[in-house]
Amino acid sequence: MSLVQNVPAFSILLLMLCGIVCLVLPRRAARHLADCAIALVAAASVALLVYFLQGGAAYTYSMGEIGAPFGNELRAGMLEAAVATLFSIVTLLSLMGGRAHLRSDIGRLKVNLYYISTLFLLCSMLALVYTNDIFTAYVFVEINTITACGIVMSKEDGYTLAASMRYFIMSLIGSGLFLISICILYAVTGHLLMSNIQEAVAQLYAQGEYRAPLQVAIALMGVGLSLKSALWPFSSWLPDAHSSASASSSAMLSGLVLKSFIFLMIKIFYRVIGAGIVRTHAVLDLLLVFGILGMVMGSVNALFERDIKRLLAYSSVGQIGYIFCGVGLGTPAGVAAAMVQVAVHATTKAMLFCAAGGLMDASGGSKKFRDIEGAGRRDPYAGVAFIVGTLSMIGIPFFGGFITKLSLVQAAVTVGGWRNLLSILAIIVSTILTAIYYINVLAIIFRAPETAPTKASEKLKEEWKKQVRLDTEYEVAIVLFILLNLAIGLRSDQLMQIITTGLSMFG
Amino acid sequence: MSVFFANLPEYAAMILFGIGLSNLMLAKNLVKKIIGLNIMDTSVYLFLAAKGYVENSVAPIVSASDLGHIEHTLYTNPVPAGLVLTGIVVSVSVTAVLLSLIVRLNEEFHTLDIDEIIHILRKRDREDLK
Numbered sequence: 001m002s003l004v005q006n007v008p009a010f011s012i013l014l015l016m017l018c019g020i021v022c023l024v025l026p027r028r029a030a031r032h033l034a035d036c037a038i039a040l041v042a043a044a045s046v047a048l049l050v051y052f053l054q055g056g057a058a059y060t061y062s063m064g065e066i067g068a069p070f071g072n073e074l075r076a077g078m079l080e081a082a083v084a085t086l087f088s089i090v091t092l093l094s095l096m097g098g099r100a101h102l103r104s105d106i107g108r109l110k111v112n113l114y115y116i117s118t119l120f121l122l123c124s125m126l127a128l129v130y131t132n133d134i135f136t137a138y139v140f141v142e143i144n145t146i147t148a149c150g151i152v153m154s155k156e157d158g159y160t161l162a163a164s165m166r167y168f169i170m171s172l173i174g175s176g177l178f179l180i181s182i183c184i185l186y187a188v189t190g191h192l193l194m195s196n197i198q199e200a201v202a203q204l205y206a207q208g209e210y211r212a213p214l215q216v217a218i219a220l221m222g223v224g225l226s227l228k229s230a231l232w233p234f235s236s237w238l239p240d241a242h243s244s245a246s247a248s249s250s251a252m253l254s255g256l257v258l259k260s261f262i263f264l265m266i267k268i269f270y271r272v273i274g275a276g277i278v279r280t281h282a283v284l285d286l287l288l289v290f291g292i293l294g295m296v297m298g299s300v301n302a303l304f305e306r307d308i309k310r311l312l313a314y315s316s317v318g319q320i321g322y323i324f325c326g327v328g329l330g331t332p333a334g335v336a337a338a339m340v341q342v343a344v345h346a347t348t349k350a351m352l353f354c355a356a357g358g359l360m361d362a363s364g365g366s367k368k369f370r371d372i373e374g375a376g377r378r379d380p381y382a383g384v385a386f387i388v389g390t391l392s393m394i395g396i397p398f399f400g401g402f403i404t405k406l407s408l409v410q411a412a413v414t415v416g417g418w419r420n421l422l423s424i425l426a427i428i429v430s431t432i433l434t435a436i437y438y439i440n441v442l443a444i445i446f447r448a449p450e451t452a453p454t455k456a457s458e459k460l461k462e463e464w465k466k467q468v469r470l471d472t473e474y475e476v477a478i479v480l481f482i483l484l485n486l487a488i489g490l491r492s493d494q495l496m497q498i499i500t501t502g503l504s505m506f507g
Numbered sequence: 508m509s510v511f512f513a514n515l516p517e518y519a520a521m522i523l524f525g526i527g528l529s530n531l532m533l534a535k536n537l538v539k540k541i542i543g544l545n546i547m548d549t550s551v552y553l554f555l556a557a558k559g560y561v562e563n564s565v566a567p568i569v570s571a572s573d574l575g576h577i578e579h580t581l582y583t584n585p586v587p588a589g590l591v592l593t594g595i596v597v598s599v600s601v602t603a604v605l606l607s608l609i610v611r612l613n614e615e616f617h618t619l620d621i622d623e624i625i626h627i628l629r630k631r632d633r634e635d636l637k
Contacts, residue, residue: 070586135590142597146604153608158615158631162624165608169540172601173531176547179594180524183551187558192586 007048008061008074008130011041011084015123019116027111034115035092038122042088049085052078053498058505060132060195069196075132079339079502083129083263086343089484090255090350091122097354097477098248100361105155105246117150121252125260132194134182134272137264141178141228145171148257151249152241163240170227170237177224184217185272194272205277214273215281221268222283229261231287231324232294235317239301242316243309243367247357250309254316255350259342262323266335269327270506279330288328288419292426294321299433306369308356311437312349315393318430319345325423326408332503333411339499340407344392344400344488351481352389358382358474359445369444376445381478386445388482390438392489395431399489405431407496516557523550537609537619541602548598552591559587 018037022030052058058077062068095102095118106114124144131137145168153164186192188210189200204210230238242250269278278284298318305311319341326338356367362378363371376383392399405427412423488495511518523546530543564581609619616624 135593139593139597142601146601149604149608153611156611158628161608161612161615162621162628165537165612165621165624168605168608169531172544173528176524176528176531176544176551179548179551180554183554183558186555186587186590 002051002056004047004051005059005061005076007044008076008080008084008126009063011044011088012074012123012127012130015041015119015126019119019123022112022116022119025112027108030112030115034119035095037119038088038092038095041122041126042085042092045081045085045088048076049078049081049498052081052502052505068193069191072136073132073193074130075194076130077502077505078498079506080129082498082502083259083339083342084126086346087125087129087256087260088122090346091118091252093477093481093484094248094251094255094350094354096473097351097481098246098251098357099473100471101247101357107156110154114151114154117147117154118248118252121147121151121257125256128260128264133192134185134194134197134268135192138175138179138182141175141261141264144257144260145175145228148253151252152245154249155244155246157244159240159244163237163244166237167241170234174224174227174234177220177227181217181220181224184213184220188213188217194267197272198274201272201277202274205274214277218269218273218278218281218283222265222287225261225265225268226287226290226324229258229265230317230320231290232297232317232321233290235294235298235320238317239310239313242313242353243307247354247360250312250356251350251353254313254353255346258316258320259323259346262320262327262338262342266327266338267506270335284328284330285419286328287324288330288423291321291324291326291328292422294318295325295426295430296321296433299430299437302437303433305437308359308367308369308372308441309353310367311441312352312356315434315437316345316349318434319349319393321430322404322408322427325426326411329411329415329419329423331411331415332500333407333414336496336499336503337404337407337411339503340400340492340495341404343495344404347481347484347488348389348392348400351385351478351485354474354477354481355382355385355389358385358478373444373447376442377448381475383445385478385482386442388485390442392485393438394435398486400485400492403489403492403495516553520550520554520557523547523553526550535620535622537612537621538606540621541605541609544605545598545602548594552594555587555591555594559584 014037018033022033025033058075061074061076063072063074102111102114120143124140124147127140128137128144131140149164149168149171152167153160185197188204189197191197191200201214204214227234242254245253295318298314298316298321302311302314302318305314322341323338326334326341358379359372359375359382360367362375362382366372376386388399392401395401395405409424409427412420527543527547527550531540531547534540534543561581561583564583567582567585612624613619616627618624
């Protein structure tokens with residue numbers, strides 16, 4: 001066993017430990033500790049990814065002395081390592097990109113609590129990615145819920161409090177359904193480790209026993225996890241929660257938290273229930289239909305929005321629809337397309353939310369369209385980030401979004417019947433709508449103010465210039481985000497290769 | 508009928524789950540929502556505990572003095588008990604966070620009704636636009 005195989009357990013435990021230590025540290029030290037811990041985890045995940053790229057096989061990692069079928073296990077493969085790398089890098093960049101807002105949005109005494117929430121949030125997401133034990137997954141789902149609501153409500157104005165309450169309630173309904181589904185699976189199979197459950201489920205299915213409980217368990221699992229990952233009809237909580245939170249929180253929530261549940265859902269469908277059984281179940285068709293509706297409805301809602309952060313949040317609903325469309329197609333190519341979209345949307349949307357924070361700074365803290373006019377000129381970093389984000393979201397070649405749409409269409413062409421037609425039609429409609437509302441945003445943020453500069457606007461500009469000189473961290477984060485996006489778009493063949501190899505290691 | 512009585516705890520758990528879930532979704536008062544959440548969680552623990560119970564069995568604890576002459580052969584399944592304990596810890600912490608959030612909401616809006624809170628926020632939004 002090589003040293004690098006300890007990375008999954010190491011990252012989870014390190015983040016948890018640093019989270020606890022943050023509580024007693026001074027503010028500045030807590031901030032540095034959090035940054036260093038996340039950077040270290042990112043580096044370690046890259047090392048693990050390199051290990052798999054050099055031909056390492058997927059392995060299970062026993063937590064403690066007691067082995068399967070009673071003990072607790074982690075499992076790592078190429079896909080898990082890649083997702084962990086993505087999550088930790090995007091978390092770090094989101095924290096950097098929204099640092100100035102953290103200073104103003106969150107009380108000085110609560111900064112430490114914010115970093116604790118962030119560390120535990122990343123910890124829970126990595127645990128969801130790596131765990132091989134279904135009840136451990138439940139515990140980390142709940143930790144994820146609490147910390148995700150924690151980083152929303154840390155801003156503590158009326159909007160965030162109400163939004164996090166709604167978010168909390170919807171999440172708890174989701175995790176309640178998830179829990180009862182786990183209990184049914186345990187009652188039917190007598191196991192908690194994913195690989196053991198899969199063996200037992202396959203055996204039960206072959207004998208034709210317990211069909212109804214298994215169907216109910218799959219359905220509850222699907223509904224519970226799609227509530228938490230904001231599949232369209234369940235996404236009513238998302239725009240409020242994501243738009244009212246501080247810039248880094250929005251970036252992390254929209255970019256990562258939703259994806260961690262989608263990854264868990266893919267994992268449960270393919271590793272716990274088994275691909276063959278899930279494909280015979282209606283749940284995939286439902287996910288496909290609602291994913292397609294989400295693609296269209298999210299874009300339609302975004303079209304009428306006059307608030308930059310709410311627009312980005314509705315756009316997330318649409319983009320999540322693409323992921324569910326890929327998962328719902330049910331073929332390996334479809335799941336691969338979904339994973340590409342996970343990577344593309346995580347980097348693009350996190351960048352756009354950080355840039356939206358910059359635009360708000362350049363417009364006196366308002367996120368309304370009429371106030372951010374010309375903000376892209378005042379803050380060129382945010383302006384360029386929005387250009388890159390728009391190109392990627394629309395799906396212009398050489399950007400990430402193009403790869404998603406290409407692989408999704410390729411996956412859709414191979415499945416027959418109504419699925420094929422419906423998903424391609426939805427991709428076209430959604431692309432057109434996305435183009436309309438993102439180009440509208442670009443037009444607004446680069447428009448020269450019609451009136452001559454007043455005294456107030458001159459003063460605002462001066463103030464903003466002073467502030468920006470202090471904030472090199474934000475600029476670095478935006479530049480890194482842009483590079484990351486370009487890298488995903490230009491090196492898409494490598495990304496695709498990692499994902500397909502990872503998926504073949506997955507099942 | 509015998510099937511019904513054999514699975515009585517499961518039926519009770521499912522009915523309680525339904526009551527809790529509908530309360531969590533439909534109740535307007537936030538504290539009542541939390542009560543619904545707790546009913547829902549408790550029903551799951553009942554379900555799990557019922558799954559782990561074996562009739563005429565003893566607690567799965569073997570002390571050193573027993574090792575030579577174990578009289579009982581049936582033990583209850585300890586795994587669901589462990590799951591219930593973990594679940595209780597989770598639900599206690601979630602309840603604590605939610606209750607403190609409700610306290611803050613009440614300070615801010617002077618009401619516990621979620622619909623009213625949303626109504627107040629919409630009003631604020633409209634005033635902002637003017």
